[in-house]
Structure formats: C-alpha cells, structure tokens
Amino acid sequence: MRRFEGRHVVVTGGGVGIGKAIAERLAAEGARLTLLARDSERLKRVAIELGARAAACDIRDRAQVDEAFAAAASAYGPIHALVANSGIGGPNEEGRADRFDDLVHTNLIGTYSCARAAVRHLAEGPEPRHVVVVSSILARIAVPGYTGYSASKAGLLGLVRSLAAELAPQHIQVNAICPGWVNTEMAWEGLDGLAEAIGGSRDDAFREAMRNVPLGRMGEPEDVAGTVAWLLSSDARGVTGQAIDQNGGAWTG
Incomplete structure (x- = not known):
C-alpha cells in the first residue's frame, strides 16, 4: 500500500535508529x-x-535549518509533513554546567526551529498537513541523573500541544510519540550506563530495565515507524495535540 504517494516528508535524524526506520x-x-x-x-x-x-543540518543552528527546509521545498516541492526525530540523549555530566543547555538547545529548541521552518514551506490546500515529534518516556517519568534530557523531552509535549492549537485552523495536525526502551544504539548506551550504576553486566542492566516494562521486551524502531505512518495517514484525521505513549506499558498515566 502506497498511502503517501506524491507526498513530500522531511525526516530529521533519518540516518540511524528510529529515524532510519x-x-x-x-x-x-x-x-x-x-x-x-x-x-x-x-x-x-x-x-x-x-x-x-x-542534507547535512545541525538543528541547533537556526540559519542552517531555514536553509535546509528552503532547499528541500525547492528540490522536491512543498512539504506535506515533518517528522522531527533528531535529538541527543544521555545523563547529566559532572563538571559540565553546559550539558543541560546542550540537551535543551538540541532536543527542544532545535525541534521548534524545524517545525517553524517546515510550516513556512507546507503545501497549501484543505488536506491535512502534519508535524510529528519524537519525544520520550522520560517526558513522563523521573529518572535520577537525566534532568536535562527529561526536561527537553517534556518541553516537547508542551510545544506539541501549543502548536496543535495554533495550527489547527490551517489544517495542520501536530502530535508526539513517547517511546520507551527501543532497540537502538542510544538505548544500549543507556543500558551500559545503567550497568555501571548497578555494578553489573549489560545483561543485568537489560533485565533490570525490563522489570519495569509489562510487555517484558524492548520495542523495535519499526514499531515507532508504524505509529508515525498511522499519524500521517487519513486514519488519524481527527488526532492532533496528542502524545502517543509507546513503551510496552511502562507508563500508563
């Protein structure tokens, strides 16, 4: 099924992991x-x-972002959807007061810059256009040592709600996805950090992490990709301003 034939979609962070899927x-x-x-x-x-x-683009640089989206629209025509997936992860770092700034500037401000640029180049007409933002379960729960990451990802949910309200009159739907543990390089780096914290192996860390996941397994990048495809489809025409939790039941609030 080719539901998105002829539609121009921009995916940030599209080279690895969830973005690649x-x-x-x-x-x-x-x-x-x-x-x-x-x-x-x-x-x-x-x-x-x-x-x-x-196109190479550092989303922390607003001028680069504006240039990248203008070039995309020039090359492929008006944009029908943005999937804002770029971001950095990891814990706070001792002795690095700027770590919080890095996380917020990349994950929150960078995503806003992309959404702002995309909206300027969205296709016109009555058909829905879309912005989908990849947040995290850490927007929902507190994990010691991840202050900056959690704050940046929680900020995305406020951004999504506000943009959804502002852009609805233009038939632009804005939603977020909050994945939990997903089988990516970033997740395994997080498990290595957990292993160090508990004084165990990577396998020990995996078992500890899965204790809090009722389904008892990691998600796959393709799982998140399926949710993105649904949000961009006509099946989700009435969905905007929402955060879809996709974490194996680890958060049910």
Whole structure:
C-alpha cells in the first residue's frame, strides 16, 4: 500500500535508529523523502538506499535549518509533513554546567526551529498537513541523573500541544510519540550506563530495565515507524495535540 504517494516528508535524524526506520517505512509507502542529520556519511548511505534526498543540518543552528527546509521545498516541492526525530540523549555530566543547555538547545529548541521552518514551506490546500515529534518516556517519568534530557523531552509535549492549537485552523495536525526502551544504539548506551550504576553486566542492566516494562521486551524502531505512518495517514484525521505513549506499558498515566 502506497498511502503517501506524491507526498513530500522531511525526516530529521533519518540516518540511524528510529529515524532510519521511519524513513524506510515512509519510502515503502511512496513518500518523497528529504532526510536531515548532522552525520552526513550515514545519512547519504540511507538516502541512496531509499532514493531520498539528503542534507547535512545541525538543528541547533537556526540559519542552517531555514536553509535546509528552503532547499528541500525547492528540490522536491512543498512539504506535506515533518517528522522531527533528531535529538541527543544521555545523563547529566559532572563538571559540565553546559550539558543541560546542550540537551535543551538540541532536543527542544532545535525541534521548534524545524517545525517553524517546515510550516513556512507546507503545501497549501484543505488536506491535512502534519508535524510529528519524537519525544520520550522520560517526558513522563523521573529518572535520577537525566534532568536535562527529561526536561527537553517534556518541553516537547508542551510545544506539541501549543502548536496543535495554533495550527489547527490551517489544517495542520501536530502530535508526539513517547517511546520507551527501543532497540537502538542510544538505548544500549543507556543500558551500559545503567550497568555501571548497578555494578553489573549489560545483561543485568537489560533485565533490570525490563522489570519495569509489562510487555517484558524492548520495542523495535519499526514499531515507532508504524505509529508515525498511522499519524500521517487519513486514519488519524481527527488526532492532533496528542502524545502517543509507546513503551510496552511502562507508563500508563
């Protein structure tokens, strides 16, 4: 099924992990893709594989963001959807007062810059356009040592609610996804940190993490990609301003 034939979708952080899975799913359903990320080499490989357009972009730099979205619209036409997936993770770092700033500037302010730029280049007409933001379960729960990351991801939920209200008259739907543990490099780095904290192995850390997940398993990047595809489809025409929790039952509030 090619539900997104002819639709131009921009995916940030599209070179690895969840972003790569999202790009693969949307390409399989016919979307024209522009992929943005800082790691241009990985990004180029994915773009070649999917027949997508790739551009290096540091979302912390608003001028780069504006230029990247203008170039995307010029190359592939007006944008129908943005999937804002770029971000950095990890705990607070002792002795680095600027760590909080880095996390918020990348995850929250960078995402806002992308949404702002995308809206300027969205396709016109009555059909819904979309912004989907990838947040985190840490927007919902408190984990010691992850103050900056949690704050940045929680801020995204406020951003989504506000943008949804502001942009609804223009038929622009804005939603978030809050994944829990997902089988990505970033997640395994987090488990390595947990292993160090508990004085155990990576396997010990995995078992400890899964104790708090009722389904008892990690999610896969493709799971999140499926939710993104649903949010961009006509099946979700009435959904805006929402945060979809996708964490194996670890948060049910």
